[in-house]
Amino acid sequence: MRVVVLEYVGVTKEFAGDEGILQVVDDLSLTIKRGEIVALLGPSGCGKTTLLNMGAQLLKPTRGRVVCPKGTRVAYAFQEPRLLPWKTVEENIRFVQDNFLPEPLGGEIRERILVQTQLSDFRNAYPDELSGGMKQRVEIARALSIQPDLLLMDEPFKSLDPALKLELRSLLLAEHSRQQFALLLVTHDPGEAVLLADRVILLSRRPAQIRTEIALKAPQELRTLADPLLAGWLDEIHGLMVGAQ
Amino acid sequence: MAISISRRKGEFQKLAIGTAGLLVVFACWSRLAENYHPLILPSPHETGKALLALWKEGSLVSNVLVTLSRTLCGCSLALFSGFALAVLTKGTTFWQALVRPILTLIQIIPPVVWTVLAVIWFGIADHVAPVFLIFVVTLPVAFVSFFSGLDSIDGQLVEMAAVYRCSRLKTITEIYLPALIPHFVSTVSVGISFAWKAAIFAEFMGSTTGVGFALSTANSNLQTEKVFAWVLVLIAVMLVCEYGLLTPLRRRAARWSA
Structure with missing residues (x-):
C-alpha cells in the first residue's frame, strides 16, 4: 500500500x-x-x-x-516562473530549500540539480539576465531541490x-x-x-x-x-x- | 561592452551640453552685472566675496546645519507616518475612506497658509514651525508613494512563498521589504526635495535661524550679494544631496525594480 x-x-x-x-x-x-x-x-x-x-x-x-x-x-513549478528578481539563481533555490533541508545536504542536492539543469554557469545570474526557457529551468530546479513528496x-x-x-x-x-x-x-x-x-x-x-x-x-x-x-x-x-x- | 561604451558616450555628451548651457547662463550673468548696480544684480565676483565672508564668519555652516537637521527631522517624521498610514489603510476600506480625504485636504491648502498657522501656533523662536511645515508638505507625498508601492507587490511571489512554507517573517523581510525598496528610494528623493524647499520657505516666513532666515535678513538689509550667495549655497546643498546620496541610492535600488 x-x-x-x-x-x-x-x-x-x-x-x-x-x-x-x-x-x-x-x-x-x-x-x-x-x-x-x-x-x-x-x-x-x-x-x-x-x-x-x-x-x-x-x-x-x-x-x-x-x-x-x-x-x-509540496513543490510547485508554476506555469510562469515565479522567481524573486532580487535574488540570483542559486539564492532563489536556497530561498525555498532552507525551509526544508539543513545546509550541507541542501548544498549537495542543489549542486547536483544545478549541473543537471545546466544552470551551474548561471548560478550567480539574476532572473532578468536569463531567457524565458532558462527561468523555467530554474523554476523546475527549485521545485526538485527541496526533495518534495x-x-x-x-x-x-x-x-x-x-x-x-x-x-x-x-x-x-x-x-x-x-x-x-x-x-x-x-x-x-x-x-x-x-x-x-x-x-x-x-x-x-x-x-x-x-x-x-x-x-x-x-x-x-x-x-x-x-x-x-x-x-x-x-x-x-x-x-x-x-x-x- | 559596446553598449555600455556608447551609453557612456551618450551620457558624456549630455553632461557636456548641460555644462555648456550653465556656462552660457553664467556668462550672461557676468555680462549683465556690469550694467547694473550691485544692489540690483551683483556680479559673480561680489557674490563670491559675500560667500567667502559667510564662510569665514561661520554663519554658512551653522545655518546650513540648522536647515538640514530640520529637513531631516520633518522628512523622516513624514516618511515614517506616511509608511504607517499606507500600511494601516492598505487592506481596510474603512481607514482608507477616512484617511484619504484628510490627506487631500492637507495637500490642497497652500504651504503659505500652513506656515502662517504654524507661526501663530508655535511661534517663530524654535524648530517646531519649520518642522511642522516640512511634515505637512511631505506627508501626503510619502503616503501616496508608499501606498502605490504596497499595491505593486507581486501576489504570485507571495503565493510561491506560501507553497514552499516560508514563514510570515521570511515573507515580509524577503519579499515585501525588497519589493518596497524602489518605492522607498523614490519616496525619499521626492520627499527630501519637497522638505528642503518647505524648510527654506518656513524659515523665510517665520524663524530666527536657518538658511531661509539668513536669506530673509539679507533681503531686508538690501544685501543682494548675500541673497545670491545663499542661493548658491541652496543649489550646492541640493546637488550634493542628489549626487552624493540619492543617485547612488537609486542605482543600488535598481536591482530590486527588475
Whole structure:
C-alpha cells in the first residue's frame, strides 16, 4: 500500500465573476499516491490550473475536500516562473530549500540539480539576465531541490525548445526514480502526457470533470513517440479528445 | 561592452551640453552685472566675496546645519507616518475612506497658509514651525508613494512563498521589504526635495535661524550679494544631496525594480 499524498474528494470550484458564478471544477475525485506520475490532460481553460492551485492549498474548493496529509512536502513549478528578481539563481533555490533541508545536504542536492539543469554557469545570474526557457529551468530546479513528496507542475516545458524538453523530461524521470515523489502534471500536450505519466486523466471542457482515465504500463525511460504502443495510446487519447468537442 | 561604451558616450555628451548651457547662463550673468548696480544684480565676483565672508564668519555652516537637521527631522517624521498610514489603510476600506480625504485636504491648502498657522501656533523662536511645515508638505507625498508601492507587490511571489512554507517573517523581510525598496528610494528623493524647499520657505516666513532666515535678513538689509550667495549655497546643498546620496541610492535600488 503506497501512501496517499493528495486526494480530491468530490471537489467543486466556483468563482464569482462579473457575469455571475463561473463553475470551473465539477464534483471531481482523484487520488494520487507516492511515486505516481499523473498527467491531467484537457483543453485550455478547462480548470487544470485551478485543480493544481487547490492541490497546493492556494485555493479552497467551494464544495468537497482537498486532502494533503500533514507534513507532505509540496513543490510547485508554476506555469510562469515565479522567481524573486532580487535574488540570483542559486539564492532563489536556497530561498525555498532552507525551509526544508539543513545546509550541507541542501548544498549537495542543489549542486547536483544545478549541473543537471545546466544552470551551474548561471548560478550567480539574476532572473532578468536569463531567457524565458532558462527561468523555467530554474523554476523546475527549485521545485526538485527541496526533495518534495508531491510535485505539482503546470505546463512545465511550455516555452522550451524540443531538445531541451527531451533533456528536462529525462532529468525529471531520473529525479523521480531517485526521489520517488508523486508528480501531478498539467498539460495540454497528449504526447507529453503519454511520455511521462503512469495515469493520464482526461478532463472535459469547463467545468472540469474526469472523462476517462488511462493507465499506461511501460517503463518511462523506454518510451518514445515512435513506439507503436505509445502511438496506440495517443490514438486513443486523440479519439477521446475529438469526441469531447 | 559596446553598449555600455556608447551609453557612456551618450551620457558624456549630455553632461557636456548641460555644462555648456550653465556656462552660457553664467556668462550672461557676468555680462549683465556690469550694467547694473550691485544692489540690483551683483556680479559673480561680489557674490563670491559675500560667500567667502559667510564662510569665514561661520554663519554658512551653522545655518546650513540648522536647515538640514530640520529637513531631516520633518522628512523622516513624514516618511515614517506616511509608511504607517499606507500600511494601516492598505487592506481596510474603512481607514482608507477616512484617511484619504484628510490627506487631500492637507495637500490642497497652500504651504503659505500652513506656515502662517504654524507661526501663530508655535511661534517663530524654535524648530517646531519649520518642522511642522516640512511634515505637512511631505506627508501626503510619502503616503501616496508608499501606498502605490504596497499595491505593486507581486501576489504570485507571495503565493510561491506560501507553497514552499516560508514563514510570515521570511515573507515580509524577503519579499515585501525588497519589493518596497524602489518605492522607498523614490519616496525619499521626492520627499527630501519637497522638505528642503518647505524648510527654506518656513524659515523665510517665520524663524530666527536657518538658511531661509539668513536669506530673509539679507533681503531686508538690501544685501543682494548675500541673497545670491545663499542661493548658491541652496543649489550646492541640493546637488550634493542628489549626487552624493540619492543617485547612488537609486542605482543600488535598481536591482530590486527588475
